[in-house]
Each structure stands twice: as C-alpha cells, then as structure tokens.
Amino acid sequence: VGRCFRRGYPLARLTCKLIASYEVEVCERSALDLTNPAIAQLAKGRRSLIITTPTVHRLYGAALRRYLGAHSLDARVEVISAGEREKTIDSALRVCALAKKHELGRRDMLVAFGGGVCSDLVKLAAALVRRGIPYACLPTTLIGQVDAAVGLKGGVNYKSSKNYLGCFKAPLHVIVDPAFLATLPKRYLRCGMAEILKMALIRDADLFSQIESFGPLLIASGFSSPDEVARHVIGRSIALMMEELEPNIYEDRGLQRLVDFGHSFSPRMELSSGYRLQHGEAVAIDMALSSAVAVEFGLLRRGDYERIMAVFEALNLPTHDDVCTMDVLRAALSDSTKHRAGNLNLVVPIAIGTATFVVNREQVTDQALQLALRRLGREGLRGVAQRS
Numbered sequence: 001v002g003r004c005f006r007r008g009y010p011l012a013r014l015t016c017k018l019i020a021s022y023e024v025e026v027c028e029r030s031a032l033d034l035t036n037p038a039i040a041q042l043a044k045g046r047r048s049l050i051i052t053t054p055t056v057h058r059l060y061g062a063a064l065r066r067y068l069g070a071h072s073l074d075a076r077v078e079v080i081s082a083g084e085r086e087k088t089i090d091s092a093l094r095v096c097a098l099a100k101k102h103e104l105g106r107r108d109m110l111v112a113f114g115g116g117v118c119s120d121l122v123k124l125a126a127a128l129v130r131r132g133i134p135y136a137c138l139p140t141t142l143i144g145q146v147d148a149a150v151g152l153k154g155g156v157n158y159k160s161s162k163n164y165l166g167c168f169k170a171p172l173h174v175i176v177d178p179a180f181l182a183t184l185p186k187r188y189l190r191c192g193m194a195e196i197l198k199m200a201l202i203r204d205a206d207l208f209s210q211i212e213s214f215g216p217l218l219i220a221s222g223f224s225s226p227d228e229v230a231r232h233v234i235g236r237s238i239a240l241m242m243e244e245l246e247p248n249i250y251e252d253r254g255l256q257r258l259v260d261f262g263h264s265f266s267p268r269m270e271l272s273s274g275y276r277l278q279h280g281e282a283v284a285i286d287m288a289l290s291s292a293v294a295v296e297f298g299l300l301r302r303g304d305y306e307r308i309m310a311v312f313e314a315l316n317l318p319t320h321d322d323v324c325t326m327d328v329l330r331a332a333l334s335d336s337t338k339h340r341a342g343n344l345n346l347v348v349p350i351a352i353g354t355a356t357f358v359v360n361r362e363q364v365t366d367q368a369l370q371l372a373l374r375r376l377g378r379e380g381l382r383g384v385a386q387r388s
C-alpha cells in the first residue's frame, strides 16, 4: 500500500494481484472407487455441499453416498435441475439457498458434480455466498472435463445474453474421471470432442492427428477405447487449455484469446435456437464457418480446410443449422465485438494447430460471410438433426 498527497489531500492506493493456483487431476482409477483417495483428501476437515443434477444423481448418487460414508466425510448431497434453459440467476440463487440451509462457512466447500451447466451455477454461487467460499469440480461430461470445469469462469444466461452474469473464481481442485463418460450420450460426447478439436486446431497438430485417427472410436466407445489414447487426448486438451488461460486468467491483459475459437458466432446461435442447439454443436458450426472465412481471406490453405472438414464428417459434427441466417450472424458479430471491448477478434485457423485473429468487425463483410457459407455448402451442409 503506497501513500501520496495530491492537492493537499492524502490519497491511499492499494495494489494487489489476485493469485490463482489449483490443479486439475485426471484420475487413474474411478473417483468413486473407495480406494481412490482424491475426493476424501479434498473434503477432509471441511463441510462440503455437493450439488448434482437428476441424471448424474440417478447414475452415480448411490456410489457417491457410499464413498462419502466409507470415508466418514461431512458432506451433503443436493440435486438441482440444471439444463441450459435453467442456467439462470434464479438457479444460482437456489444453490446459494442450499449453502445457507446447510450452514456452509467461509472454509467450507461447494462441489459441482455434473456437466458444464452445473459447474457454471456452482462457481457463481461460490462467488456470491459470503462474498466467496471455496468450491471444487467433479465434472461428468466431456465438455466439463476439458473446458467448463477447468477454467475460472462461471456464469448464467440473463436477458437474452449467454453468460451475461458471471464471475472469475478459481476452484480449490478439479478431479477429472473419464469413467463417467461411459454413460454420456453420444450427442454430448461429440459436443466435448468439438472443444477438444478447438484446442487441437489452435495449438496442437499432433492432437489433431490423434483425433483424425481415433476420434470416431473414442466417441463410439464412450472414451474407453483405446484407453491410453482417451486419457492422453483429455489430459493434453486440459493442459493446453490451462496454458492458454494462465497468462491472462482474469482477461484483464487483453481480449484476444485463442480459446475463443468457435465462440464468436456460437453464443447467439445457441440463444436464437432457443437452446435447441447444444453448446458444443454451436461451437462446432462456428469453427466450421470461421475456417471457411479463413479460406476466403486467403489465410488457410484449401488442403488444410478439407482436412478439417473431413474430421468434422468423421466425428459427425454439424457444420450448419437453420438458425444461421445473415441476421443472426451479423448480430452475433456485433455481440462479440461489444463483449471484446470494440474489437471482433474472430479466431481463425491459418494451419492445423495455428490460428490468428481477424481483429476488426468491418473486415467480416456480408459478402465474406456469404462466400464462406457457400463454401461450407459445397462440402454438403450437415445439421444436427441429420446426425445418427
């Protein structure tokens, strides 16, 4: 704290850095296996309130309670309904009310046991209760494991804007157990694969090659086969995400983020579809369109673009939806420009594993968008409904 005097009045200045430090652990053994100490070590010595969702509770509630009992943990479990349409401030406040009901103190902990919606709600509630209490994540979807539970952002949709209200709050710890993916429907496995493909396209050509070789099998097997490839793909995607987040975790050092690939058109697409499109599906369509834009701008070679599109086809990822009208795409770019403080910063691939930014909104003209849509159309547009 420094002190100085200006115009005769004392002026005090406080400068501090918010430091975040946490680990994301990929389990070797199931997290709910009684011999796996990960959850017990995290929860020992504090009261925990585990927030989960109906499907996850039905599938894993009994095993969770068995684990909590076997380790004599002071933990309660509450089930809330948490679909994308319920990602609202009311749902976040419901979690806060449960924290109050169970009398969580400043050193106690909320735990998100579910998909990305569950972790977004729990993070925001953890930021609100007593101005901030600890939380941890035990993600059960692929999007949760490689993305939503890995970073610091929590949020809810508000007044026709996705994630308009939210927080940056670091978790105490994140436990990733790929075994949960065995019960995840293929549609959501594809959604998670879209986020992994995002990391590969912006950062890692080797990861892309692995997706090319094993992606369809990973989806078909619920990420259980080949086991070592599944673990590597998840672990690598998490590590890349954390490397990208670390230098700018509070996004106060610039609003150009490679991890925003697939996230410029997609929020408005999700919203305009009434959340019929899943997050990962909208991200996939956005990545396909942004890649086509990159070809139109002469930034991406056609050969690379065709390789990308072949992976989309092999993974059965959508490249288009009826919601992608010019009005919606224009509105999406305006939203993103506002969100990024005046610059569009559209992320486009320039080769497999490398990307750049189209900075200005004006660069992405209607004509460029129309040409990109036409290029996607030549590949044969694939919508969500046409997938097996």
Ligand SMILES: NC(=O)c1ccc[n+]([C@@H]2O[C@H](COP(=O)([O-])OP(=O)(O)OC[C@H]3O[C@@H](n4cnc5c(N)ncnc54)[C@H](O)[C@@H]3O)[C@@H](O)[C@H]2O)c1
Pocket: 053, 055, 056, 059, 082, 083, 084, 087, 114, 115, 116, 117, 118, 120, 140, 141, 142, 143, 144, 147, 148, 149, 151, 152, 153, 154, 155, 180, 181, 183, 184, 185, 188, 191, 279, 280
């Ligand atoms: N905060 C962030 O940084 C961040 C990053 C990426 C995505 N997100 C958010 O995450 C959300 C999408 O996450 P999602 O795809 O996990 O959706 P989700 O949380 O809605 O879960 C998808 C579905 O999977 C079911 N499910 C969860 N685990 C299961 C399991 N193991 N077996 C069977 N079914 C299971 C759920 O019941 C749900 O129906 C979006 O709201 C998105 O905005 C946030």
